[in-house]
Amino acid sequence: MPGGGAPTASRAGGVLAATCLSTLVVNANTSAVTILLPAISADTGTDVTTLQWAVTGYSLVGAACIITSGSLGDVFGRKRVFQLGLLLFVASCILIALSTSGAGVIVGRLIQGAAGSTILACGLSLLSVANEGEAQLRAVSLWGAAAAVGAAAGPLLGGVLVELTGWQGLFWIDAGVAVVCMVMTYATVAESRDPNRSHSIDYAGTVLIALTLAPLILAMSRGSAWGWASVATLGCLALSVASAFAFVAVERRVSVPLLDLALLRNRVLVGSTIAILIGAGTINALMYLVSLYFQNPDALGFSPLQAGLATLPATAGLVAIAPFVPKLAARIGGRQLVAVGFLLSGAGFALVGLVDPDWRYGRFLLPLVAVAVGMGLSNGPASSASTACVPENQVGSASGVSNMARYVGASVATALAATIYGTVIADRTAQGLPASDAMASGLGAASWVMAGISFAGFLAAFLMGRRYREAQGTLGDAAAAAAAHTHTLPTTASGTVTGTATETSPV
Numbered sequence: 001m002p003g004g005g006a007p008t009a010s011r012a013g014g015v016l017a018a019t020c021l022s023t024l025v026v027n028a029n030t031s032a033v034t035i036l037l038p039a040i041s042a043d044t045g046t047d048v049t050t051l052q053w054a055v056t057g058y059s060l061v062g063a064a065c066i067i068t069s070g071s072l073g074d075v076f077g078r079k080r081v082f083q084l085g086l087l088l089f090v091a092s093c094i095l096i097a098l099s100t101s102g103a104g105v106i107v108g109r110l111i112q113g114a115a116g117s118t119i120l121a122c123g124l125s126l127l128s129v130a131n132e133g134e135a136q137l138r139a140v141s142l143w144g145a146a147a148a149v150g151a152a153a154g155p156l157l158g159g160v161l162v163e164l165t166g167w168q169g170l171f172w173i174d175a176g177v178a179v180v181c182m183v184m185t186y187a188t189v190a191e192s193r194d195p196n197r198s199h200s201i202d203y204a205g206t207v208l209i210a211l212t213l214a215p216l217i218l219a220m221s222r223g224s225a226w227g228w229a230s231v232a233t234l235g236c237l238a239l240s241v242a243s244a245f246a247f248v249a250v251e252r253r254v255s256v257p258l259l260d261l262a263l264l265r266n267r268v269l270v271g272s273t274i275a276i277l278i279g280a281g282t283i284n285a286l287m288y289l290v291s292l293y294f295q296n297p298d299a300l301g302f303s304p305l306q307a308g309l310a311t312l313p314a315t316a317g318l319v320a321i322a323p324f325v326p327k328l329a330a331r332i333g334g335r336q337l338v339a340v341g342f343l344l345s346g347a348g349f350a351l352v353g354l355v356d357p358d359w360r361y362g363r364f365l366l367p368l369v370a371v372a373v374g375m376g377l378s379n380g381p382a383s384s385a386s387t388a389c390v391p392e393n394q395v396g397s398a399s400g401v402s403n404m405a406r407y408v409g410a411s412v413a414t415a416l417a418a419t420i421y422g423t424v425i426a427d428r429t430a431q432g433l434p435a436s437d438a439m440a441s442g443l444g445a446a447s448w449v450m451a452g453i454s455f456a457g458f459l460a461a462f463l464m465g466r467r468y469r470e471a472q473g474t475l476g477d478a479a480a481a482a483a484a485h486t487h488t489l490p491t492t493a494s495g496t497v498t499g500t501a502t503e504t505s506p507v
Contacts, residue, residue, distance in 0.1 A: 014188025015130040016139050019123035020146040022086065022181045026116045027150030027486050029093075029174050030058065031315065032158030033109070034291040035308050039167040046102025048292055049221070052418040054102075054109040055288060056217050056411045061113030063407035064209040067258050067400040069114070070121035071201050074194035078125045079185060085118030086182045093175035097168040108171075117407070120147075120487055129192045140490075141476040144483035148322065151486050152315040155287070159308025167304075197256075204250045205258030211243035213408065217415040224423045259404075260397050268389035269398055271464030275338050275382035276488070277405040278457040281413025282345065282450045283318075283375050283485060286352075287311060288414050289421060290364070293443050298435035300361060310361055317372025318379070322482035325380035326491070327473035334381035334470055339461035341378030345371045346454035352447040357436040378457065380481030384471045385464055388493035399488040406486075413453065420446040469493040 034055060041048045073081040092115055096108035124143060131139045161169040219236035226232045251257040263269055293299045294307040302310060329337045348370030355363075386402040387395045421442040428438035471477040471491040480489040 012130050012135065012139070014184060015126055016142060018181050018184040018189060019127045020143050021177065021184070022119050022123050023143055023487075024146040024150035025174050025177045025181075026089070026119050027147050028154040028157055029112070029170065030116060030486075031151045031154030031287065032161075032170055033058070034288050035155045035158040035295075035304055035311070036162060036167045036170065037288075038292065038295045039162050039304060040102070040105055043167065044100060044102045044105065046105075049418060049422040051102055051105070052221070052288065052414065053106045055284070056221075056415045056418075057106055058109045058113040058116070059284070059407045059411035059414070060210065060213045060217060061110050062117040063213060063404050063411060064206045065114045066117040066121055066403050066407060068201065068203070068206045069118035070125060070400065071197075071256070072118075073122040073125055074197045075199050075201065077191045077193055078122045078129070079189050079191045081118060082122035082126055082189075083182060083185055085115050085122060086178050086185070088112075088115035089119060090175045090178045090182075091115075093171040093178070097171040097175070121403075124487075124489075126189055126192065130189070137476050141479035144476075144479035144487070144489045147486045148319045148479070148482035152312075152319045155291070155311045155315055156308040159303070159305040162304035200254065200256045202250070202254050202256060202258040205247060205254065208243050208247040208250060209258070209404075212240050212247060213411055214240075215243070216240040217411060220412075220415045220419050224419065224426075259401060260394075263390070263394070263397060263401060266389055268385055268464050269401065271335075271460050271462075272338075272382045272385040272389070273402050273405045274460040274463065275342070275378060275457055276386065276402045276484075277409035278342070278413075278453055278460065279345075279375055279379050279382065279409070280406040280485060281409030282349070282454055282457075283314075283371070284410040285413040285417035285446070285450050286314065286349070286368075286371055289417055289443055289446055290314075290368070292421070293439060294361075296439055299357075299439045299443075302361075310364070311368070313365060314368045314372045317369055318376045318485055319482045321373050321376030322380060322484075323478040325377060325481040326384070326471045326477035328377070329381040329384070330470045330473050334385050335461045335464045337381045338378045338385075338464065339458050341374045341376070341381075342454050342457035342461065343374070344377065345374030346451045346458070348372075348374060349447045349451035349454055353444045353451055355440045355444045355447070357434070357440045359440070374454070375485060376481070378461075379484035381470075382464075383484035383488045384477070384480065384491045384493055386488060387490050388469050388471070392494075395490055395494050399490065402488040406488075413450070417446045417450060420449055 037048050037051050041051055069081060088111055092108045092112040096105050099105045127139050127143055128136060158170055215236035219233050223233045251259050251261050290311060291307055294302045294310050348367040351367035383402060387398050390398045424445045425438045425442035428441045471493040474492055477491045480491045483489055
């Protein structure tokens with residue numbers, strides 16, 4: 001749980017309502033956007049390859065800001081920073097809804113990445129300090145359930161709104177909900193800070209995270225057009241590598257680092273973080289790919305509403321499997337369940353890799369369910385292990401590492417999938433293949449890469465080792481498992497590791 005301060009005098013019910021509603025709308029917005037991309041493309045005249053920055057840019061900024069925003073809340077006031085996040089979210093929604101160009105949408109989504117990560121980080125902190133004991137566990141569990149429901153319902157909600165209001169409707173409604181959250185927060189939430197925390201904020205680390213990811217994603221997105229050995233591509237990669245080294249150097253010197261490099265000696269945390277990165281990356285890549293393929297007239301030709309319904313087995317499957325995950329992990333072992341989950345997800349992606357232009361939706365149903373169930377099996381135990389393998393005073397830092405990894409995975413894997421998909425389609429079209437064949441080839445190639453990455457997650461499960469405590473399988477643990485593909489929440493295993501239960505040998 002976030003540290004600092006005694007429970008406030010806030011009306012806990014109001015805090016719960018404001019934070020749960022805000023996390024629901026943020027996660028629904030995030031997952032809905034991929035469904036909107038074809039409609040935004042048609043309306044603005046911007047190709048979907050460029051519009052992938054509306055997805056990857058959001059995650060890129062979120063990765064840079066998720067830990068820093070929590071630190072800002074601890075120092076300057078959680079309510080104040082939470083309100084600032086909501087205000088930025090409203091502004092970004094209005095900017096996107098009024099945009100007549102793809103550039104405006106992308107800029108709005110970059111702002112939204114900072115806003116969303118701030119709302120999630122500070123909202124959970126506010127909720128934690130407003131409650132004690134069992135009430136705190138219940139409140140955080142409800143917050144996790146709201147996050148899971150929002151993420152699962154987002155694509156369907158996006159599809160419905162495109163049909164009824166146009167793609168702009170999602171952002172107008174989200175802006176209105178965020179304003180309601182601001183009013184609720186003003187009326188019911190008391191200010192809180194962490195009086196014991198240093199006022200030092202690692203702004204340099206935040207900038208360097210962005211400078212590491214942005215050139216890398218730009219190189220992956222434009223490398224095919226520029227040439228993979230071109231000065232532009234190699235320059236982007238060099239800047240990314242240099243920024244990564246600079247980030248490590250900065251983290252070694254600042255008093256309160258964005259990433260405590262000592263945590264990287266914890267083999268369990270490293271393994272679970274890699275698993276979280278891979279899981280978040282591949283599921284976001286899948287949603288991007290199938291949203292475009294399902295709606296393309298040369299593929300399935302679905303409407304946005306039909307596409308939202310068609311992706312429901314993948315999004316809802318993650319939530320549906322969650323109640324069973326903690327008890328399964330306690331019975332057979334968390335790392336074993338992570339390994340099984342990635343094998344199942346990899347198999348699902350491999351099945352999609354066999355796609356043929358003649359496939360109808362029924363052929364996609366089993367692979368989508370396989371990926372969803374696999375992700376559900378791996379996400380929960382990996383997230384739980386990331387906070388169970390450290391002492392209580394490091395739980396916040398460990399959850400910050402895994403949450404950053406989630407954003408990094410989403411941005412990089414989606415960019416990679418978009419690049420492969422677009423490049424293969426262009427190559428096959430240039431070879432004279434029909435559009436339907438080119439589309440299927442692009443989806444198949446990207447899916448095979450995601451299958452390979454998923455199978456790499458199987459290896460990450462063994463890197464995790466055995467030295468951490470499994471969650472007990474309570475209702476709160478189930479909520480944490482359901483929310484694990486969006487945010488890391490502590491479980492009944494968190495902060496209970498002592499002595500030899502924490503593995504700190506070099507990786």
